[in-house]
Amino acid sequence: xxxxxxxxxxxxxxxxxxxxxxxxxxxxxxxxxxxxxxxxxxxxxxxxxxxxxxxxxxxxxxxxxxxxxxxxxxxxxxxxxxxxxxxxxxxxxxxxxxxxxxxxxxxxxxxxxxxxxxxxxxxxxxxxxxxxxxxxxxxxxxxxxxxxxxxxxxxxxxxxxxxxxxxxxxxxxxxxxxxxxxxxxxxxxxxxxxxxxxxxxxxxxxxxxxxxxxxxxxxxxxxxxxxxxxxxxxxxxxxxxxxxxxxxxxxxxxxxxxxxxxxxxxxxxxxxxxxxxxxxxxxxxxxxxxxxxxxxxxxxxxxxxxxxxxxxxxxxxxxxxxxxxxxxxxxxxxxxxxxxxxxxxxxxxxxxxxxxxxxxxxxxxxxxxxxxxxxxxxxxxxxxxxxxxxxxxxxxxxxxxxxxxxxx
Numbered sequence: 001x002x003x004x005x006x007x008x009x010x011x012x013x014x015x016x017x018x019x020x021x022x023x024x025x026x027x028x029x030x031x032x033x034x035x036x037x038x039x040x041x042x043x044x045x046x047x048x049x050x051x052x053x054x055x056x057x058x059x060x061x062x063x064x065x066x067x068x069x070x071x072x073x074x075x076x077x078x079x080x081x082x083x084x085x086x087x088x089x090x091x092x093x094x095x096x097x098x099x100x101x102x103x104x105x106x107x108x109x110x111x112x113x114x115x116x117x118x119x120x121x122x123x124x125x126x127x128x129x130x131x132x133x134x135x136x137x138x139x140x141x142x143x144x145x146x147x148x149x150x151x152x153x154x155x156x157x158x159x160x161x162x163x164x165x166x167x168x169x170x171x172x173x174x175x176x177x178x179x180x181x182x183x184x185x186x187x188x189x190x191x192x193x194x195x196x197x198x199x200x201x202x203x204x205x206x207x208x209x210x211x212x213x214x215x216x217x218x219x220x221x222x223x224x225x226x227x228x229x230x231x232x233x234x235x236x237x238x239x240x241x242x243x244x245x246x247x248x249x250x251x252x253x254x255x256x257x258x259x260x261x262x263x264x265x266x267x268x269x270x271x272x273x274x275x276x277x278x279x280x281x282x283x284x285x286x287x288x289x290x291x292x293x294x295x296x297x298x299x300x301x302x303x304x305x306x307x308x309x310x311x312x313x314x315x316x317x318x319x320x321x322x323x324x325x326x327x328x329x330x331x332x333x334x335x336x337x338x339x340x341x342x343x344x345x346x347x348x349x350x351x352x353x354x355x356x357x358x359x360x361x362x363x364x365x366x367x368x369x370x371x372x373x374x375x376x377x378x379x380x381x382x383x384x385x386x387x388x389x390x391x392x393x394x395x396x397x398x399x400x401x402x403x404x405x406x407x408x
Contacts, residue, residue, distance in 0.1 A: 001066040001143065003338050003346075004184040005331060007177060008353055012057045012327075014226075015362040016050040019303055022231030033232045034288065042238045049305040049320060053361065056324030060331035063185065064338035066346075076343070077144065078137040078388045080151035086384065087134055087158040090126045097123050099165035102210055109167035109210065110298055121373070127166055127175075128355040129381045133347050135159045136178035137388065140343070143182065167210040169203045169222075174358075178350035233279075233300035236286040237310055247310050252278055256367030278302070278310055279364055299363070307364035323366065330357060344385045351381060 023046055027038040097119060101107040116123055138155045145152075163175040180195065187195065200222075207218035255277055258266060283293040283300045292298040304323070308316035334349035356374055360366050368374060 001140075001182075002063055002185040003066055003181050004063045005060065005181060005334075006062060007180040007184050008358075009057050009060070009062070011173075011177060012358060012361060013054055015358060016053045016303075018226045019230040019234060019301070020046050020050045022227035022229070023234070026228060026231060026235075033228065033235050034286070036232070036235045036239050036286075038231070038235060039238075042235070045309075046234065046305060048317065052317070052320050052324055053304075053327075056327050060328045061335045064335040066338050066341060066343075076389050078141050078343070079390075080141055080145070080155070082388050083134060083138055083141065084151045084155045084158075086130065086388070087138070087155040087162070090130055090134070091158045091162045093122065093126055094162045094165065098167070099162075102167035103165055105210075105212075110292070121376075124373075125377045125380050127163070127171055129351055129377045130384060131159055131163055131175045132178050132351050132354055133381060133385065135176050136182070136347055136350055137343075139179040139182050164202075164206065167206065169206050172202055172206060173199055174354050177354050178347070181350065230301045230303075232286075233282070233302040234306040236282050236300060237302055237306035240282060240285065241309060246313055247278060247281075249311050252311070253367050256365060257371050259371060259373040262372070277365070278307060301362060302364040304361050304364060304366060307366060319366070323360075327357065344382075344389060347385060348378065348381060352378065 023038050023043055026033060027040075027043050097116060098109065098112055101112045102109050113120070113123070135156065138152050138159065142149060142152045142156075159175065163172045166172070183195065184192065203222055204215065204218045207213050207221060208215065211218070211221075213221060254266070279299045279302050280293070282302060283298060284290060287293040287298060287300060289298065304320070305316065308319050312319060330349065330353060334346060334353070337345040337349060356369065360369065
């Protein structure tokens with residue numbers, strides 16, 4: 001079974017190209033973004049950044065043949081029943097925490113997300129880590145197993161509904177991005193175009209349902225959101241640098257490592273007045289709706305370049321090169337797991353790239369790569385994957401649970 005990395009690369013390229021297209025269109029039209037202009041220096045800096053990241057993505061491997069070093073029949077199958085059980089659990093929790101508000105339009109999703117408090121950890125680990133892993137494994141199981149496919153079909157439907165009722169368009173696409181790596185090698189060019197159109201249609205449908213937009217309005221907003229609006233964040237960063245200079249690094253590193261809630265407690269305990277991560281600070285300064293920015297329900301997209309410029313100035317490109325080398329290393333490591341038939345670790349690498357590595361390119365947060373919350377998320381994912389692949393042990397032609405065998 002071949003697994004293609006092309007869907008991952010396409011998304012990575014879009015994260016660097018689309019904001020650049022927004023900057024270029026504003027510069028050529030001689031327009032402003034809420035009274036902020038784009039100059040040649042900013043455009044040049046972003047072009048260099050986009051080229052560097054694009055080259056590193058291009059250098060990374062394109063695919064891997066699953067279990068090339070051993071028979072595919074020897075690879076442990078993910079349990080369809082356990083997959084269905086976990087998909088049901090995720091659906092119920094997300095409906096309680098988010099779905100009941102987004103589906104009934106009682107509250108805007110950003111308001112709900114910012115008010116979850118400690119429950120935000122449970123919501124994040126389910127939506128950003130469990131769901132993409134489940135979608136990937138269910139899709140793998142559909143192709144590999146001929147029996148009990150109805151379990152898998154119902155599981156993928158639950159994942160679809162769970163991702164949809166988050167109300168977040170990017171989450172919905174990202175959840176199925178690892179699964180797309182399995183579908184891509186099997187699809188003809190026409191079917192690949194269909195997959196792309198389905199992804200676009202899902203974005204528009206969510207915008208129409210959860211944001212009460214007409215089709216044309218949703219289409220125009222999606223185009224603007226991915227280009228001009230995405231460019232607004234780095235334009236704000238550039239204006240901030242011109243007026244205030246670089247920001248203090250230590251507090252932001254600590255904030256990224258410990259996460260929002262723990263950092264707030266620690267900073268309050270030692271008497272440090274800290275407004276939040278750099279994305280929130282820039283949003284509070286430049287976003288027109290200050291209350292939404294302060295509550296954390298809205299954040300500008302700074303991009304990796306914008307964040308690094310605030311911290312390191314022109315030394316940012318050294319960090320970008322190191323980050324690009326890291327991308328190549330991660331892709332090669334994932335290919336190694338695929339060739340060796342290690343499905344558990346392949347799944348973890350897929351989720352890491354999709355919901356840890358790529359958000360850094362899109363939205364900033366480079367220090368979150370080593371954050372305690374992400375380590376805990378990945379640990380929880382490892383435990384869940386261990387449960388999915390755990391099998392009863394056969395003794396004397398009888399299936400005996402592992403706990404009973406240990407007692408014997």
